[in-house]
Amino acid sequence: MDRLRILIITSSLKVGGAAHHVLNLSRFCAANGHESAVCALAPEEEGLETVLVAEGVPLYRIPLRSLRFLASPRVVMGMRRMMADFKPHILHAHLFHAEAAVSLASFLTRAPVVVTRHSAGLEYRGWRAAVSRATARRFAACIAVSGEAAEEARGNGWSPDKVTVLPNAVDPGRFRPLEGSDREKRRAALVRDIFGTAAPENLILVGSAGGLKRVKNFPLMARVAARLAGERGFPDRDPGIRFVIAGEACEGQSLLHLVRDLGISSLFALPGRREDLQDFFPLLDIFMLPSFTEGLPLALLEAMSSGVACVASDVGGIGEVLSGAGLLADPGDEDGFARSVKQLMHNDDARVELGRKARVRVLERYNLDIWGEKILEVYRSALGGVAAR
Numbered sequence: 001m002d003r004l005r006i007l008i009i010t011s012s013l014k015v016g017g018a019a020h021h022v023l024n025l026s027r028f029c030a031a032n033g034h035e036s037a038v039c040a041l042a043p044e045e046e047g048l049e050t051v052l053v054a055e056g057v058p059l060y061r062i063p064l065r066s067l068r069f070l071a072s073p074r075v076v077m078g079m080r081r082m083m084a085d086f087k088p089h090i091l092h093a094h095l096f097h098a099e100a101a102v103s104l105a106s107f108l109t110r111a112p113v114v115v116t117r118h119s120a121g122l123e124y125r126g127w128r129a130a131v132s133r134a135t136a137r138r139f140a141a142c143i144a145v146s147g148e149a150a151e152e153a154r155g156n157g158w159s160p161d162k163v164t165v166l167p168n169a170v171d172p173g174r175f176r177p178l179e180g181s182d183r184e185k186r187r188a189a190l191v192r193d194i195f196g197t198a199a200p201e202n203l204i205l206v207g208s209a210g211g212l213k214r215v216k217n218f219p220l221m222a223r224v225a226a227r228l229a230g231e232r233g234f235p236d237r238d239p240g241i242r243f244v245i246a247g248e249a250c251e252g253q254s255l256l257h258l259v260r261d262l263g264i265s266s267l268f269a270l271p272g273r274r275e276d277l278q279d280f281f282p283l284l285d286i287f288m289l290p291s292f293t294e295g296l297p298l299a300l301l302e303a304m305s306s307g308v309a310c311v312a313s314d315v316g317g318i319g320e321v322l323s324g325a326g327l328l329a330d331p332g333d334e335d336g337f338a339r340s341v342k343q344l345m346h347n348d349d350a351r352v353e354l355g356r357k358a359r360v361r362v363l364e365r366y367n368l369d370i371w372g373e374k375i376l377e378v379y380r381s382a383l384g385g386v387a388a389r
Contacts, residue, residue, distance in 0.1 A: 007088035011095035014046035028372035112140035112382040120148035133157030140382035146317030169371030177307030281306035304358035325357040
């Protein structure tokens, strides 16, 4: 079977790592002669639907506000019509509600089920772990984005031989460094747009991207900003450093309040979600990700691919990815993050060298083409198991 039809079922298309993972998978399938469709379970549009439709990916919506309605006639008929219309060879579920929904869908087709675990310690606790144990026996394979995610999957029902650790990946042709006058011009425009004309030209720009959620621990980034600004004489002397986070979510207002309380409103910007991260990351001097927990964040890989020096929490798969190609700190370690950012602020050569190593690391290990081929191997193995049975 050369041309595969993959039906991707996801709990959410809200802009973030899991949703961009789905988008990258759809793009890889299209570029390599396979067909994908996406089924979104969220009750409302969340962000990436427009992109998928614009790129020609068939999009289905089966709103599922609660698992209590999973066996309702509306959901069952929606699943049945979708299977009859797309006729998938593979069902691929992302996030907890999609795993539960795909267990129903698997009764309506002979297509094997593959799931991807995007994190550890977040989605599969309590009664959800029990649901996972009940459904895992029906599924063909589990792709975990980190060793921690794989360990959690095995702990709640997955047979070890069905679990494959496959870190996320990015397109290095899309996320690439900018150099010379082009970068200087775009960077100056970005700084003016975000901070106004009062910002100095030769500042250090520290940035991040992601949902403004508690798990990302962006308040630590604000406290580091205040600390470094104070060390450089702020407010009596301009600190020559600015911080920016591209993202939005429920914690945005509380983070804004913290920034104001710390007295760093002129240094710390929250411009909201950006759809052009491939143009945003190369303009940063330092990428910072202080998360409490992660699987393997795409934003980190995108910044690395863009040639940016990175400082991140040593959680999930981050340590393996960034070791030797960036700086690591313990989650919640304000002193460690402040030292790392300060070290890179004052050493241009170190920033450039870490950015170069980060780019090489992505090219060698986290390239979208390599990642996509490994997912196809999982699909073919799953199909082989069905044929054998």
